Amino acid sequence: MKLTSINELNALKMQNHVLLENRRLTHPVTTKDALGMPRNVLVCGGPGCHSSGSPKIAELLEEELNRRGLSEQVKVFQPGCFGFCEKGPMIEIHPDNTTYCEVSAPDVAVIIEEHFIQGNQVERLLFMEPSTKKRFAADLPFYQGQLRIALRNVGYIAPENILEYIAADGYQALASVLLNRNPLEVIDLIKKSGLRGRGGGGFPTGLKWELTHKSEAKQRYIICNADEGDPGAFMDRSILEGDPHSVLEGMLIAGSAIGASHGFIYVRAEYPAAIRRLQIAIGQARDYGLLGKGILGSNFCFDIELKYGAGAFVCGEETSLMHSIEGARGEPSVKPPFPAEKGLWGKPTCVNNVETLANVPPIILKGADWFASIGTEKSKGTKVFALAGKVQNVGLVEVPMGTTLRQIIFNMGGGIKRHKTFKAAQTGGPSGGCIPSKYLDTPIDYESLAAIGSMMGSGGLIVMDESDCMVNIAKFFLEFSVDESCGRCTACRVGTKRLHEILTKITEGKGTLDDLDKLEKLGKIIKDTSLCGLGQTAPNPILSTIEYFRDEYLAHILDKTCPAGVCKSLLKYHITENCIGCTLCAKKCPANCITGTAKERHVIDEERCLNCGACMEQCRVTGAIIHH
Template sequence: MNKINSFDELKSIQNKSNTLLELRKISEEKELASEGTRCTRYLSVCGGTGCMSAQSDEILLNLQKEIVAAGLSDEVTAAITGCFGFCEKGPIVKVSPDNVFYVNVKPTDAAEIVKEHLLKGTVVDRLLFEEPSVNVKIKKQEDMPFYKKQVRIALRNCGLINPENIKEYIAENGYLALGNVISGMSQDDIIKIITDSGLRGRGGGGFPTGKKWSFAKMYDADQKYIICNADEGDPGAFMDRSILEGDPHSILEAMAIAGYSIGASIGCIYIRAEYPLAVSRLRIAIGQARECGLLGENILGTNFSFDIEIKYGAGAFVCGEETALIQSVEGSRGEPTNKPPFPAQSGLWDKPTCVNNVETLANIPAIVIKGAKWYSSIGTTTSKGTKVFALAGKINNVGLVEVPMGTTLREIIYDIGGGIKNGRKFKSVQTGGPSGGCITAEFLDTPIDYESLGAIGSMMGSGGMIVMDEDNCMVDIAKFYLEFIVEESCGKCSPCRIGNKRLLEMLEKISNGKGTKEDLDKLNLLAETIKDTALCGLGQTSSNPVLSTMKYFKNEYEAHVYDKTCPAGVCKHLLRYSITDNCIGCTKCAKLCPVKCISGKVKNLHVIDQDKCIKCGACQTGCPVNAIIKK
């Protein structure tokens, strides 16, 4: 694509480029073509990391081959798109304008889709989503419960455009926000729009974005920087990765807008090296934007210049904290520094620096195009807009969901997430990753916003949401997160470096059946002390999983300490396998036991030697009559 020399030229290109996208966005179901009737169609194949790992690239290749073989090359296009969000049902293929949504597609299904759907006009029924509660097949994406309550702003282009084709981004109003800003708005104008919109940082802290930009603008310097924090480190979180894979140009555009607003000409995307697909698509997008004159010198013929480079992170969780991130970008060890000075005054190379995470930036172009009033009308009084969550754990519909702030946990878990797997009972949901807390059933009707989650001992965080059922041990959950924190702590301050290590040792002692009442008292006291004295946000919130589980599941801690049992049957040292009278004496358990601790004659009741048993569970798994119980 040639260089675009002015804002008017960009708008002209946009007006001429939306044919295929309009075809894909038609929501009313079209009548399928009868056999032999030619009809223009577009097949969108999920190209996110999850679906790619399940061979969606091979699905695309097979579809393209079958389309050619059927003589449909002039009428049908098949191409990759970003993550549709419904990861539980991937790989996904969507056919437009028929608005048919195929799930769990395999490479071998390509021939049937082309033969039946494209040539005969017959929907491939077996590839449609089936709603479990009513056993009904659903064709339309918007009719699926998973999507009904979602409002996609940050994810607006994921699943719609080809992320490797800048023309498709431009066709979806891409770079029009940047054109509007640099062609006729002042720095104060754009900062006011972002401030009035109520957008807050989506990286965890929730600091008002407009206020952060205004602080960076205040300080005079010969150079300023915009940094995109794409160092997504929470276990189970993949919101930022999906945006970068499915809509990379939105981040480039937002960074340029931020650069104009504060007076910066250089941007840096700090991204995990473990995100190769996101990195690849970012590099493609940056190259295309430079070629079109949308990055670099004198953008759209104005005197505004802005360019972006990519910096790899090494996967350190602490580098999600902005001062530690800046240290890493500079080539130093990623450790947080004392504030003040804040990065807005003295950040990268001691210059004014604005750090925003991926999801925060993804909202910017939409806010500029549609206005502050539109965005602030969504959400709650103090938490505006939408939030993307990575819904995972013991939930039927695993995936990415974007909902208005104020949506309740119950709506996300049951209406969107489809409830708990295998009909099990809900126990808790962890929000905010290692820095968050565990929320119990009594708080399921809590509206999701920064203040409400904080009031019940958790936090928004970057958007991880892990659902747990009755088979999860809350002592073990707290231990899991503490293991992560201890591993990821930079070690700069004593409360985090030493305190969390001691917390983990006490949790291990309790889960091993050696805990005492004094340990419970010390656990709570030490967790509170770390919260009050650690240097950075990582340390200050690191004890949240311990404090929240002790508050809401104290009975489980007491069972581990006083009764030496694990109610959920998870902590290995507290388990006891025993054989009931249902034993038929088949000897299978004895043959499976790796330490030979099971004895008994054929057709007689067998017995487990508890002193030798290593609690591996092989006997219970292999018993044909379920005669072995765990308690």
């Protein structure tokens, strides 16, 4: 059906509100009280839960409900990511307000018997907080302190059903813009909200729209940058997979504001589920008259096209991205001119990332003052982070700007795994800086992170503990930058390789103090002279680790040791008195440098030792082989 007016959109919303009536209830009922009531079972469809078997859980739930005659009373859905990836597969049951974690196939029959028939929660599947051993059926600690704006519908609505998006106020912001506001009013509202680009640069979104709108060209473009290239980052992917219509609506509003009639979503081909759901969403929007000509009975005409990226990190930079869309090699251009003046095919172009666009509809509906009241003075709203590394609760979090690193890592993240000590956190992906423990109470916003040598980036947050070598960490991230450099500018193409060579030399115990000076000087030169953001930020991991963990560099250079015991070339293996003479280490040593007889302590010839660690891997006695 094609919606030809805003009244028809509102009528469709009212007709379909029943689809969501049992989810997110203000006053959830108890499990026993819910007996006999219609139930919704939401099975997390995020990438983490998907890989650990959530589709099979959903399938088994439907089969078992059918077998027991409960399929009309209990409906199973697979929305997007719940965020709590550490405990997947996860399911939520409403209106009971119960969450079960790490659900396996044998648990399905138990849940249906105990929960749906007997009215009892399955205690062992409830989340248990490790330190207090307390079980949570709802309001899990991971979600406390979060505020979902960009992720408002992710894990809540069925992403392949446009009617559920409409029932959750979908396309109401677009209707408001087309009915009540002219383009300059929309731009002014976004400017007043303080929304800044969530893709890494933090440029004011309203100003970018205004600059594109002011162009005299008749043809303008809006591009959604969905080329999420940071290792371990899946913020944009989760929005695309869990709430694709929010991105389409954001693009429609942006297109109407800047005067564009055509938009592109540049999404990496490695996201097949996101691509499929975008294709479905675009098709549905066209069918309902929300894309195409005369949208909602207005004069506004707009359509969206998908373009696929091949996975080049540099294509996250807006000029490289546009070259790729044009069919050229993905390389950055010298600025100015900026894309707002001369972008795609030489026409004025506005590039916003997925999370930025997902924030637009709620800002239109709730107002600039509402959004500006969240966050800090210069960084408004919320930010989505992919929390990963040596942290208890890996997952996706959305928090108000100004939330501290400590709150994210120790409250939502549950602290460091295996009771180890926090050492550093890296924000901003491979181009970000490593932040030491003394800055754990730093508020997360654009200015505060930049002041301590890091950056917001697109939202990667990697946690490291005492077992991580910061020199090796810097080398690891630099390897990524070297591999992903497009090679156009000498500073990045050659400079990052030289940095990597020096770091390799240091981790092999061949470094000098002069090398340390070279790292700092060359890193600053590369930052100042590289053509695009990839090269300009590539030295950040090195410069920040030298500043905050200089003692580790000195240990590698002067003492020829790796304090964390990570750099193999610097390790010395030693067999202690705990050795029982089982001979396993000698049998597996590739260098034949371990001697000793059965049932007697063995000895390693350190001069011949390859530092491969095979002996320690084979040893079955705790503390019998150590390295230093």
